[in-house]
Amino acid sequence: MIQLFDGAMGTMLQAAGLPNGSAPEQFNLEHPEAVTAIHRRYVESGSAIIETNTFGANPIKLAHYGLADQVEAICQAAVQAARAAGNADTLIAGSVGPTGKLIAPLGDLAFDDAYAAFRRQIAALTAAGVDYILIETIIDIQEMRAALLAAKDVTDKPVICQLTFEADGRTVTGTDPATAAILLDAMGADVIGANCSLGPAQLLPIVKAMAAVTRKPLSIQPNAGMPVLVDGKTVFPMGPEELATWAPKLAAAGASYIGGCCGTTPEHIQAVRAALTAAGHDVVTRRYPTDFPVRDLPTVTALTSRSQTLYLGPAFPPVLIGERINPTGRKALAAEIRDGNWLTVKKEALGQVRAGAQILDVNMGVPGIDQPAAMANAITELSMLVDVPLAIDTTDAASLEAGLKAYPGRALVNSISAEPDRLREFLPLAKKYGAAVLCLPIAPGGVPETAEERAEIAQRIVDAALAIGLRRQDLLLDPLVLTVAADEQAAKETLGTLRLFRQRFGFPTVMGLSNVSFGLPRRNxxxxxxxxxxxDAGLDAPIMNPYDEVLQDAIAAARTLLGHDRQGQAYSVRYSGWQAPAAGTGTAAAAAGTAGVAVAGDDEGADVLQRI
Amino acid sequence: MIQLFDGAMGTMLQAAGLPNGSAPEQFNLEHPEAVTAIHRRYVESGSAIIETNTFGANPIKLAHYGLADQVEAICQAAVQAARAAGNADTLIAGSVGPTGKLIAPLGDLAFDDAYAAFRRQIAALTAAGVDYILIETIIDIQEMRAALLAAKDVTDKPVICQLTFEADGRTVTGTDPATAAILLDAMGADVIGANCSLGPAQLLPIVKAMAAVTRKPLSIQPNAGMPVLVDGKTVFPMGPEELATWAPKLAAAGASYIGGCCGTTPEHIQAVRAALTAAGHDVVTRRYPTDFPVRDLPTVTALTSRSQTLYLGPAFPPVLIGERINPTGRKALAAEIRDGNWLTVKKEALGQVRAGAQILDVNMGVPGIDQPAAMANAITELSMLVDVPLAIDTTDAASLEAGLKAYPGRALVNSISAEPDRLREFLPLAKKYGAAVLCLPIAPGGVPETAEERAEIAQRIVDAALAIGLRRQDLLLDPLVLTVAADEQAAKETLGTLRLFRQRFGFPTVMGLSNVSFGLPRRNxxxxxxxxxxxDAGLDAPIMNPYDEVLQDAIAAARTLLGHDRQGQAYSVRYSGWQAPAAGTGTAAAAAGTAGVAVAGDDEGADVLQRI
Ligand SMILES: [Zn+2]
Ligand SMILES: [Zn+2]
Ligand SMILES: [Zn+2]
Structure with a gap:
């Protein structure tokens, strides 16, 4: 089953008399009948959903034309013009395009200002009676996040999120389709997709990439081929019949909503409809939620940065979480953070990633500072510097929200205990910003000792998380570890907890290692x-010091021994420079030999991260 | 229920006219009526079992009197004399005392000669119609082993094995009661115990030590107290009533057979019987096997040397097996063994023990040499040098028997596969010599890959072992490991095999580690x-290079993490000299830091022990 959008509006407005240099959205006020006429042609061509002429009707863009105060009037007129063109079944999508500015730190638009602009437009479209909010042609995931957050706050209409990708398969600011789909799905987008910039051939792999990671319906609106310059004019070369040949392929790849973008016309839509019907697809009009079949995908936990996705869980090799961006017990680092100096934080980020960290934990717990501001700044700086996903490590809800808002990806919230205020404040923030949640099985009254007690508390956090709408793939578990110096069964209990968690929950597990050795020598x-x-017991992601070569060696060996290293090839490459010691020299030299990790940081604070 | 032996014979023979310097056993031939008269006094005093006057009736001792050819006649006469004294219920134990010589290498008597002497006497006693063979007053476990092996070969009568312990609780040649009881039980002794040298107070803890490790009935025959010198004469000071007060205590500690040794008389036996009856014990006469209640003990696997017992299994800390006495791939060592030079073998033995090895594997697989002789010599040399139990590592049945015969302890047979000739030849040898068996789940046709296949083959070996009379506590399992360089799931399969073995069999597990890394760098x-x-998965005893400090470190850490180190104290002691590296120097130095193992051997052959 396919729901058919319309095609391009801009060129038809020009043909209908839109003056050069005038805002296309102003036409809604001045010539609504012309707008309606264009819409009608699409309805007659078979479009089930028509898009309002409000692509630039946000106050930032309208300000270029002195129309910033006309947002509501324009949206109202645009929806009326569309409604006048439709029949009883026609659905109307309120088009929401980009602001034309990049959000900081890439540009100078504040995230909150972008949010406010989108919020105003989407509120206006909703008030005017649209059936969908269509956020489209967005080239930066941060701008999409601002728009989606605004939509979730001011409308109960289904929200379609269409990004625009370049020929290299990424958005202008570096996000790939799977990463975008995972993040937008987690943030609550109802339909996810892409439009513009590329033709159907280039969008086909993007549909496939998205279909592999989200069960949400996909919406694809290609241009009429890749633009070519003819006599200094941009021309979209694909005619209706050629474009139409791609429509069944897009549908087969997973697109449930198909339309056209630049260069497409009512004739293109008509041809697409005919081609889809001929290929056996029902082309229908259905209000959201439809009963479109949902893709059958495994439930997999992923985190993302702006530019990459990281999977965690039993099916994947272990993931290293770097613990060193943490001022606890590190006076010099704490002083730098207090002064707003990010030099050591940045060095630790780069160093840890070079040493193999695949997630960076970020803790700004310096007493007496503006921790939310520090967290927002740190997350912003780090998201520019490294490609790995970040974990936001705080016990302060304001700092958590500041960090999550600033982060152009799907972060890990480290962590949420079963304490009532954490459940009440932290879980909705994770849900709102599409973050994953590390559940820490600690309840009021202290740290549970047995695996069974930990599982029971974890169940309470899981239940609370699912109850507010978080999904199973949003949840990770910390088994907790106490030092064996206090209780020699402590480590065994943690290993048992990992096994119990895997059997009972199946969620990925994350744990700081260093507590286990507190109070003992030779901690590493x-x-x-x-x-x-x-x-071996089921830990998916240790939180650790990536500069610890003994630890890195153990992980390299464990990966090889636990079946994550085909024929030991990665291990062989890592240690291929190693030479057997000469006879009589003993084997200790081997332990200090040339490991694969070249970076060694200062050890201040390596042992101090006492997380519990 | 108690079965009552008699008391001393020697002093009563002197009183009956035994000439000074004459063999007491000769009296059976010359004055059988006098011998019968002594026996009769014991029967009348309440003895259920009377001991023949054949304590020194072995050919080695009789040779001192020129009576070596009289063994059969003396035994025949002695049994007749005893039988004539008894009533219908009286049972007769054929007394078998020591040869008076120490077996090589402690003395110059060959093991086989001791065996032959005992065999001749026991055959004679059996032919003469005794009800029990009573091997008594033995001060050396090797002599007891020779006598017991002889008894098992020539008689179907129950065999009582009584050692003699010194005031320090060990035999003259260093065996403690638990170690002796474990070994004699495994070799098939029917009743185990102690007599002579000590009074009942000193024998009480010996009874308790034996009762803690064997379900076999215990037999205790104390002297009448500790001897004192009075006017240059040895006197046993304990009167009948005083000795009798100890009898209920010995019975409560586990003795089912009680009698008297030096200094005891019919009056002592009468008093003992009265005291036992008064304490509520039934003093009865029952042919073996009796229906005496059996002690309820857990089934625990133990190996022993001459002087100590080592327990293995889930309830005990992991045990290290040193792999380095093995000429495979070590040309210099092979040459020494070929030359009968044991210097390197001895150095490896001492070095491995100092490095923490708790069992030494002994392999004499040098092509072209007399391997049984080499094994016998190696085992003999090593049993004198170190106190740890030995594992006999051979695929040659003659070498296995040579090693087992030479070993004054309960060795580990490394190993027995499911190949028919191994089952047929090796299992009976293990049973005969009281050895434990490492079951190697390899069958004709190759090495099984999956845990389930390995468990099925292990089950076949276990069934065959139990069918020939080996006990559950005689069996250990090898899970097998193949290199991850050939199959990246190989190590995981082995870990799964360990878990399956523990769940399905519960036997201790033993495995060589080094195969896992074959073909890869940084093997340690x-x-x-x-x-x-x-x-963690259930391995109880790795076979390994004890000089490998990286391995030793991992084991020390694993012991601490797996609950075998109370509050990490052993770990703290081991590494207390360790200093945290200075800031900025990285942590690699720590890995090569001062570990607890001081010995480092040459590394020739460290990687070559390819056992499969
Ligand atoms: Zn377009
Ligand atoms: Zn005695
Ligand atoms: Zn005696």
Whole structure:
């Protein structure tokens, strides 16, 4: 089943007399009958959903024309013009295009200002009676996030999120389709997709990439081919019949909503409809939620940065979380953070990633500072600097929201205990910003000792999370570890907890290692051995010091031994420079030999991250 | 229920006219009526079992009197003399005392000669119609082993094995009661115990030590107190009533057979009987096997040397098996063994024990040499040098028997596969010599890949072992490991096999580690990490290079993490000399830091032990 959008509006407005240099949206006020006439042609061509002439009707863009105060009037007129063109079944999507500015730090538009602009337009469209909000042609995931957050706040209409990708398969600011789909799905987008910039051939792999990671319906609106310059004019070369040949392919790849963007006309839509029907697709009009079949996908946990996706869980190799961006016990780092100096934070970020960290934990717990501001700044700086996803490590709800808002990806919230205020404040923030949640099985009254007690508390957090609309793939579990110096069964209990968690929940597990050795000498040996045991017991992501070569060695060996290294090839490459010691020299030299990790940081604070 | 033996014979023979310097056993031939008269006094005093006057009736001792050819006649006469004294219920134990010589290498008597002497006497006693064979007053476990092996070969009568302990609780040649009881039980002794040298107070803890490790009935025959010198004469000071007060205590501690040794008389036996009856014990006469209640003990696997017992299994900390006494791939060592030079073998033994090995694997697989002789010599030399139990590592049945015969303890047979000739030849040898068996789940046709296949083959070996009379506590399992360089799931399959073995069999597990890393660089890191994972999965005893400090570190850490180190104290002691590296220097130095293992051997052959 396919729901058919319309095609391009801009060129038809020009043909209908839109003056050069005038805002296309102003035409809604001045010549609504002309707008209606264009819409009608699309309805007659078979479009089930027509898009209002409000692509630039946000106050930032309208300000270029002195029309910033006309947002509501324009939206009202635009919806009326569309409604006048439709029949009883026709659905109207309120078009929401980009502001034309880049959000900071890439540009100078504040995230909150973008949010406010979108919020005003989407509120106006909703008030005017649209059936969908269509956020489209967005080239930056941060701008899409601002628009989607605004939509979720001011409308109960289904929200379609269409990004625009370049020929390299990424948005202008670097986001790939799977990463975008995972993030937008988590943030609550109802339909996800792409439009403009590319023709159907280039959008086909983008549809496939999105279909592989989200069960949400996909919406695809290609241009009429890739633009070519003819006599200094941009021309879209694909005629209706040629474009139409791609429509069944897009549908087969997973698109449930299909329309056209630049260069497409009512004739293109008509041809697309005919081609889809001929290919056996029902082309229908249905209000959202439709009963379109949902793709059958495994439930997989992923985090994203702006530019990449990281999967966690039993089916994937272990993931290293770098713990070193944390001022606890590190006076110099704390002083820098207090002064707004990000030099050491940046060095730690780059160093940890070079040492193999695949997620960076970010903790700004410096007493007496504006922690929300520090977190927002740190997350912003780090999201520019490294491609790995970030974990926001805070016990302060305001800092958590500041960090989540600033982050152009799907972060990990580290962590949410079963304490009532955490459940009440943190879980909705994770849901709102599409973050994943590390559930820490601690309840009021202290740290549970047994695996069974931990599982029971974890169940309470999981239940609370699912109750407010978080999904199973949003949840990760921390098994907790206490030092064996206090209780020699502590590590075994944690290993048992990991096994119980895997059996009972199946969620990815995350744990800081270093607590296990608190109070004992040679901590890195205990931490490393414990890490190997924990990986075998089901730990998916240790939180650790990536500069610890003993730990890195243990992880490399454990990966190879636990079936994550085909024929030991990665291990062989990592240690291929190693030479067997000469006879009689003993084997200790090997332990200090040339490991694969070249970066060594200062060790201040390596042992101090006492998370519990 | 108690079965009552008699008391001393020697002093009563002197009183009856035994000439000074004459063999007491000769009196059976010359004055059988006098011998019968002594026996009769014991029967009348309440003895259920009377002991023949054949304590020194072995050919080695009789040779001192020129009576070596009289063994059969003396035994025949002695049994007749005893039978003539008894009533219808009286049972007769054929007394078998020591040869008076120490077996090589402690003395110059060949093991086989001791065996032959005992065999001749026991055959004679059996032919003469005794009800029990009573091997008594033995001060050396090797002599007891020779006598017991002889008894098992020539008689179907129940065999009572009584050692003699010194005031320090060990035999003259260093065996403690628990170690002796474990070994004699495994070798098939029907009743185990102690007599002579000590009074009842000193024998009480010996009874308790034996009762804690064997379900076999215990037999205790104390002297009448500890001897004192009075006017240059040895006197046993304990009167009948005083000795009798100890009898209920010995019975409560586990003795089912009670009698008297030096200094005891019919009056002592009468008093003992009265005291036992008064304490509520039934003093009865029952042919073996009796229906005496059996002690309820857990089934625990133990190996022993001459002087100590080592327990293995889930309830005990992991045990390290040193792999380095093995000429495979070590040309210099092979040449020494070929030359009968044991210097390197001894150095490896001492070095491995100092490095923490708790069992030494002994392999004499040098092509072209007399391997049984080499094995016998190696085992003999090593049993004198170190106190740890030995594992006999051979695929040659003659070498296995040579090693087992030479070993004054309960060795581990490494190993027995499911190949028919191994089952047929090796299992009976293990049973005969009281050895434990490492079951290697390899069958004709190759190495099974999956845990389930390995468990099925292991089950076949276990069934065959139990069918020939080996006990559950005689069996250990090898889960097998193949290199991850050939199959990246190989190590995981082995870990799964360990878990399946523990669940299905519960036997201790033993495995060589080094195969896992064959063909890869930095093997000790993989071996060490694999060892930690395997210990967690249920490995009880890795076969390994004890000089490998990386491996030792992993084991120390795993012991601490897996609950075998109370509050991490052993770990703290081991690494207390360790210093955290200075800031900025990285942590690699720590890995090569001062570990607890001081010995480093040459590394020739460290990687070559390819056992499969
Ligand atoms: Zn377009
Ligand atoms: Zn005695
Ligand atoms: Zn005696």
């Amino acid at each position: 040996l205990l931490n490393a051995t414990f890490c190997a045991l924990a990986l | 890191l993989l071996n060490a990490t694999f060892c930690a994972l395997a210990l």
